[in-house]
Amino acid sequence: MRRFYNDQFEDVDPEPQKPDVRFDAVTGHYVYLTIDGIEYRVYYEESGQGIPFLLQHTAGTDSREYRFLMNDPDFTKDFRFIAYDLPYHGKSLPPFNYPWWNHEYRLELDFILKFMDAFIEALNLDRPAYMGCSMGGHLAPDLAYYRPEKFRAAVGIGAGLSTSQEAVSSEMIDSLGFAHVNPQVSILYEGAANESIVAPYPYTTPNSRREVGWVYSAGGPGVFGGDLYYYYFDHNLTGKAQDIDTSKCMLYLLTGTYDPGTPPQTSQALADQVKGSKLIFMEGVGHYSMLEAYSTFKKYFVDVANEIKTLK
Template sequence: MTKHDPITGRYIYLTIDDIEYRVYYEEAGQGIPLLVGHTAGSDGRQYRHLLCDDEVTKNFRVIAFDLPYHGKSLPPYGVRWWEKEYNMTKKFMMDFQLVLSKALGLERPVYMGSSMGGHLAIDLASNYPDNFRATISVEGALRSAAEYVDVGMAGIRKEFDNPNVNRTSIGAAMMLNISPYSPEANVREIQWEYSCGGPGIFAGDLYYYYYDHNVSAEEASKIDTSKCMLYFLTGEYDPNTSPVDTKIAADLVKGSKFWTMEKLGHFPVTEDYTEFRKYLLPILEEIHQASETRAVA
């Protein structure tokens, strides 16, 4: 018997800052909309196991997108994008979620993102609490560690956007961020995905990750979890955003919840989804129950 995944893939046209983007997304399930954002330099393939998880999709409509310039979302047609340096910004990251949600007719979706996407979960809860019922920050923090911040974008591009260095080196570099407990097949999959990106995209994404995302203690303390609940999940083997870094954010956001994920690193969704879902499912159940309570009220 032929085997298929229960996933539907489509393209949607979104206009952001007067530029039309042809955006690819995959979805599965029904119920509460759950937007899932990928890491810097990768794409929505990271969520393939989540999209096939019946325990999730029975109550959630999971939507995994490829940001413009990532995966199947090609650079915008009719724009001379190759003539300027690519840098992802906080404004574009937030605007994309709002425009996509509106285009798909989503009513206060949940947003979950990892790494770069995990940072965004904090920015959305801070800036758009009325647009999201909850956000889940996976490997997120108030700001990124100073390792690359100190070398500047020139240093980042020298390492990750260098025509003298084969693109597969980016995939190999991700080994440093992965838990030693991860199955080898999953490690190879992460390397594969990171070897597939367009030139300069991973480096440009790091502009948001290291520079444009910078939440102050005052901003974090003002996040209203009664409007938009904020959850934090961070792997114990993440060298980029350690559990200590994430806990600093969680301690400042009154009412938020934080877990350290054992045996997981910077890419928990892909490293070992079976382990990751142990932490995710209780969060989704809490969101589902809260939504049911509001509906009855």
């Protein structure tokens, strides 16, 4: 036995080589927020320095979607990016001192607005910029309409006046509910379903497509479906969007030409209602531009970022 071990390890270097280590630019924090009498332990990540810039994830996911942007020195030299996980998402666990399991999770506009108020106040942010995608994209014009005094600019990736409820059949809602009740279905269904709405090859890569699926597969039961309540029903600026004042909160719209969730004409209808807003169509991009094709997204976002630097 001793001979075996000697033969196996006699050439092993007693001083192992140091691994090739590098650190990410992003740091994580927790903040406690009380909303409607319930305390939430909210996780957020940040990187960079300069103008505060809030980043909102899509339905059922978390702040990981912005990891490429938050590690890009071309932007972090001028912006303090802050990507948060809404309660029930990512590392923001459900509230500990509240029987959340007795209630159906459903995201509503009123809660999001109160969350934004509390988060901005807690971090003592002075008129930050905002960007969100999909569900978060819809929130951009909502913030410009309901909270213009708190934001210098709002960027909506895949934003519209509303989402057509005709696209949501009873069969789809039933299937979403089943997917959230059955964890085996949920993991497979949500990842694959959301991979299907990124841009086709060669505009995206297998790596990026799979990462979209992975992030969507990690959500809590019922959270994706609950977020869709806001996306499909509670966000509706029809008859209101024309009152958005872009001199108070500038509104930018970035929409992918391959986005089936928010086709270009949907964002165009919103832009037509908001005087002074800027609409940019991103060629060869699907629903999750900042994650599925970051290099393409960056080419369009850079002009928006440069303009935001001039706003107060």
